[in-house]
Amino acid sequence: MKSLQQENAKNIYQKKKSKKMINTGLSYHVMLLPGMIFLFIFTYIPMAGIFMAFQDYVPAKGLLASPFVGLENFSYMFSLPDISKIFRNTIVIALGKIILGTLLAIVFSIILNEIRLKFLKNSIQTIVYLPHFLSWVVLASVVLNMFNLDGSVNQILTFFGFEKMNFLGSNKLFQPLLIGTDVWKEFGFNSIVYLAAITGVDPGLHEASSIDGANWWKRIWHITLPGMLPIILLLAILSLPNILNAGFDQVYTLYTPMVYETGDILDTYVYRIGLIGREYSFGTAVGLFKSIIGMVLILSANNAAKKYTDRKLF
Amino acid sequence: MVQNKSFSGRLGKFAIYTFVLISGLVCLLPLCNIVAISFSSSEAVAANAVGLVPINFTTDAYSMIVEDKQFWRSFGISVQRVILSLIVNMIIIVLMAYPLSKSKRQFKGRNIYMNLIIFAMLFNGGMIPTYLVVKNLGLLNTIWSLVLPGAVQVFSIILIMNFFIGVPKSLEEAALMDGANPFQVLMKVYIPISLPALATVALFSIVGNWNDFFSGLIYMTKVSNYPLMTYIQSLSINIQELLKAGANASVLENVAAVSNRNLNAAKIVISTIPLLLIYPMLQKYFITGIVVGSVKE
Numbered sequence: 001m002k003s004l005q006q007e008n009a010k011n012i013y014q015k016k017k018s019k020k021m022i023n024t025g026l027s028y029h030v031m032l033l034p035g036m037i038f039l040f041i042f043t044y045i046p047m048a049g050i051f052m053a054f055q056d057y058v059p060a061k062g063l064l065a066s067p068f069v070g071l072e073n074f075s076y077m078f079s080l081p082d083i084s085k086i087f088r089n090t091i092v093i094a095l096g097k098i099i100l101g102t103l104l105a106i107v108f109s110i111i112l113n114e115i116r117l118k119f120l121k122n123s124i125q126t127i128v129y130l131p132h133f134l135s136w137v138v139l140a141s142v143v144l145n146m147f148n149l150d151g152s153v154n155q156i157l158t159f160f161g162f163e164k165m166n167f168l169g170s171n172k173l174f175q176p177l178l179i180g181t182d183v184w185k186e187f188g189f190n191s192i193v194y195l196a197a198i199t200g201v202d203p204g205l206h207e208a209s210s211i212d213g214a215n216w217w218k219r220i221w222h223i224t225l226p227g228m229l230p231i232i233l234l235l236a237i238l239s240l241p242n243i244l245n246a247g248f249d250q251v252y253t254l255y256t257p258m259v260y261e262t263g264d265i266l267d268t269y270v271y272r273i274g275l276i277g278r279e280y281s282f283g284t285a286v287g288l289f290k291s292i293i294g295m296v297l298i299l300s301a302n303n304a305a306k307k308y309t310d311r312k313l314f
Numbered sequence: 315m316v317q318n319k320s321f322s323g324r325l326g327k328f329a330i331y332t333f334v335l336i337s338g339l340v341c342l343l344p345l346c347n348i349v350a351i352s353f354s355s356s357e358a359v360a361a362n363a364v365g366l367v368p369i370n371f372t373t374d375a376y377s378m379i380v381e382d383k384q385f386w387r388s389f390g391i392s393v394q395r396v397i398l399s400l401i402v403n404m405i406i407i408v409l410m411a412y413p414l415s416k417s418k419r420q421f422k423g424r425n426i427y428m429n430l431i432i433f434a435m436l437f438n439g440g441m442i443p444t445y446l447v448v449k450n451l452g453l454l455n456t457i458w459s460l461v462l463p464g465a466v467q468v469f470s471i472i473l474i475m476n477f478f479i480g481v482p483k484s485l486e487e488a489a490l491m492d493g494a495n496p497f498q499v500l501m502k503v504y505i506p507i508s509l510p511a512l513a514t515v516a517l518f519s520i521v522g523n524w525n526d527f528f529s530g531l532i533y534m535t536k537v538s539n540y541p542l543m544t545y546i547q548s549l550s551i552n553i554q555e556l557l558k559a560g561a562n563a564s565v566l567e568n569v570a571a572v573s574n575r576n577l578n579a580a581k582i583v584i585s586t587i588p589l590l591l592i593y594p595m596l597q598k599y600f601i602t603g604i605v606v607g608s609v610k611e
Contacts (some may be wrong), residue, residue, distance in 0.1 A: 027496040028413035028421050035406040036427070038465040042447065043434040049443025059446075108337060114330050124338045126597065131341055133589055133596055135525030137547045138582050142344045144550075145351065145579075150362040152347060188341060192601055216326060249528065253547060267441075274442050275532060287440030295436045 053285035059278075066281075073285035082269075083286075089175070090265040093246040096179035097186075098239045104187040106232065109194035110220060128188025140253035143181050144168070174259040182250060193235065194228060201227035234309045241297035244290050266290050352376070352579035359576045375580035385581060387538065388545035393588075395460045395541055396523045402465050403519040404512070410471050412500045415478035435468040445532055459533035460541060464523070470515035477511040478504055514599040521596065524589065542585050550578055 048063075053073055055066045077083055108128075115121045131139065146152050147167040154164045167177045205223045214222070248267035255263040266286065274283015306312045343366065350368045351359055358369035379385055410431075418424050438444070444463060453459040481504060489499045505512070530544030537548060589596075 024496055025422060028416065029423070031409040031413050031496070031500075032427055035410040035466050035471075036430070038406065038462060039431065039434055041451075042444065042463045042465070043438060045447050046439025046443035047437070049439050049446055052443065111330050111333050114327075115334055120331075120334075124334055126593075127338045128341045129597060129600075130345070130593070133521055133525075133593070134586060135527065135543050137525075137527050137543045137550075138586055140547075141550055141578060141582050142348050145347055145575075146344050152344075152365065155362070184340065188337075252528075253550075270441055271532075275445060280442050280446070283442045284440060287442060291437055291440055298436055 050284060050288050052281050053288045055281055057281040057284075059280070069281075073282050074289070076282065077285055077289070082264075085261070086264055086266055086269050089262055090246045091243055093175055093178050093251075093265060094243045096175070097182045097247070098236075098242060100179060101183045101186055101190060102232070102236065102239070104183055105190035106194050106228070108187055109191040109198060110224060112191065113195060113198045125188070128191070130188075131185040132189035134185075136247075136249035136253045139181070139185060140250070143177075143254060147177060168254065169256070169258045171259055171262040174255070174263045178247070178250060178254065178263065181254075182247060193231060197228045197231040198224060230309055234305055234311055237301050237305045237308070240301045240304075241294055243297070244294055348579045349583055351576050352583045354576055356576055359579075375576045376584075378577055379580055379584065384538065384545065385542075385584075388540050388542040389585075391457065391460075391539065392524060392542040394457055396520055398457065398461045399464065399523045400516060400519050402461055403467050403470070404516060406466055407470050407474050407515055408500060408505060408512070410466075411474035411478055412496070412504055414471070414475045415481075431466075431468055431471065434466070441532075448533055454533055455535055455539050460523070460526075460529050463529065467515070467519065470518055474508065474511055474515060477508050481507055510599065513595070517592070517596055517599055520592065521589065546578070546581050546585060549574075549581070 051063060052066070054068060054070060055063075056069050056072075057063070057066045112121065112124065115124070144151075148154075149164055149166055153167070158164060165173060167173045201224055205227075206219055209219050209223060244266060246265040246267070248265070248271070251263055251265050251268050252271070255268065267290075270283045270287050270290075273279050274286065277283075302312050346366050347364070350366055351364050352375055353368035353371055353373065354364045355370035355372050355374070358364055363369050410427075413421055414424060414428055414431075416424055448454065448459050448463060453462065485503050485507070486499055489503050494502065525543060527541070527543035527547045530539075530541040531547070534540050534544065537545070540548060
């Protein structure tokens with residue numbers, strides 16, 4: 001009798017427990033639901049819209065009735081003389097930003113770390129991080145004021161006896177301008193991670209090597225930099241997928257038809273031709289091409305990061 | 315020998331301080347220039363005479379902005395958008411990060427959700443299909459076109475998920491013993507303990523929404539619906555065109571256009587003030603967020 005009661009109690013307890021487990025699981029699904037709905041509407045449905053890239057999409061007919069054209073949009077894309085130019089611009093601008101931005105951030109973090117005056121160090125950090133938080137809409141005005149034909153930079157150039165340069169209107173100077181101003185905006189902020197890496201280097205190593213007579217350069221080269229190497233490598237790998245993201249905001253706020261030749265990038269091209277020019281199918285095809293390469297690059301970067309640095313993005 | 319060493323040491327120190335000071339000035343001076351322009355007279359700006367201090371100090375540009383109805387309308391739209399996005403983003407971030415922080419054993423189906431989310435981060439339909447979806451939902455020219463497409467911030471969700479994974483399990487078990495359901499556990503245990511991390515992603519959301527001009531550009535067909543950054547961008551186009559097309563300086567003498575330059579500068583200064591107000595918080599929480607949460611071991 002007693003054991004039956006016990007059995008009963010045990011059963012009830014287990015039922016309660018499993019019911020609770022189900023409730024917990026259910027709660028988890030409920031929690032995820034709102035986000036998944038938004039994700040579905042604004043990310044997954046547009047993925048279905050990629051079908052347009054294989055159609056001659058007519059807005060009035062919609063996605064289902066528009067004529068199917070296979071790979072025509074893609075072959076058209078590759079037949080355009082513009083497209084290789086745009087790919088080249090995108091990659092040159094993006095790579096320039098990644099390489100110069102990384103180098104300057106590393107150099108800056110090493111040098112900033114030498115500053116012992118706490119007040120000065122903090123003030124400088126406050127200042128150099130600031131441009132990162134400002135929109136390119138704001139910074140484009142700043143850049144325009146600095147670099148227009150009669151702007152401060154040209155005033156300085158003429159003061160030192162150089163000729164004025166048309167930074168914003170010259171195809172030769174526009175890419176360096178984009179790279180330079182982006183590096184200017186981001187170097188401070190990018191140095192944060194490197195600064196953290198430097199702080200992680202064992203100070204004992206520095207002490208030992210200075211007792212052995214190593215000078216500053218030698219200590220930087222043989223201790224600090226090797227200590228930073230894992231994080232440098234990791235960030236370099238993870239920045240790889242960005243070589244097709246040359247920065248829509250910056251280019252869009254600074255470029256003009258005069259510099260389309262060297263300043264036009266994939267994103268601005270898709271926006272102009274696809275969205276403004278209403279070539280929806282063609283724009284989608286170019287965008288899809290970019291997305292696919294981007295995805296392959298992210299996956300490879302993630303694998304490479306896992307392999308070489310034991311860390312990963314996801 | 316000793317003297318020589320200390321000399322090079324001093325020289326090195328001098329070089330280091332110079333480099334750092336120059337870096338600081340290079341970041342600061344262009345911004346000072348804009349502020350100076352905003353307080354200068356149109357003539358002085360047209361003559362490109364303004365450096366770091368205002369010439370013929372005047373607050374005319376600012377008084378004109380006070381009268382500018384569209385500016386404040388756009389300002390209001392941006393504020394509204396930042397607040398709505400912040401609410402939507404934060405709710406979705408905590409609600410998604412919590413179940414995803416459970417192991418596959420604790421939450422069957424966790425990995426399916428996770429893969430769907432990661433795939434959304436890796437691949438997207440691109441600008442045009444997204445635009446068409448927003449358009450077909452009838453969201454064009456509504457505030458929701460600025461809020462809902464960015465409702466799910468995958469990066470922030472993953473960051474908070476990683477943070478939740480690090481929360482001691484004993485806290486949750488204790489709460490469950492007391493009969494709390496998962497919603498209560500999330501509210502009473504996880505959220506209070508993660509406030510610094512949540513502050514970081516909240517700031518991501520605020521800064522991103524305030525600074526974004528592209529959504530406004532594509533989803534708003536009327537200037538009266540533009541958020542602030544889109545509005546400022548649409549104004550500066552005309553001036554840019556003039557400035558850049560004006561390979562000869564005579565175009566710059568065009569006072570009608572150039573008198574706008576100090577006005578434009580003043581608009582930019584005002585649009586930056588909200589970010590400057592939260593800048594101390596940005597510095598504090600962004601840096602921890604960047605260093606701690608961006609990559610997982």
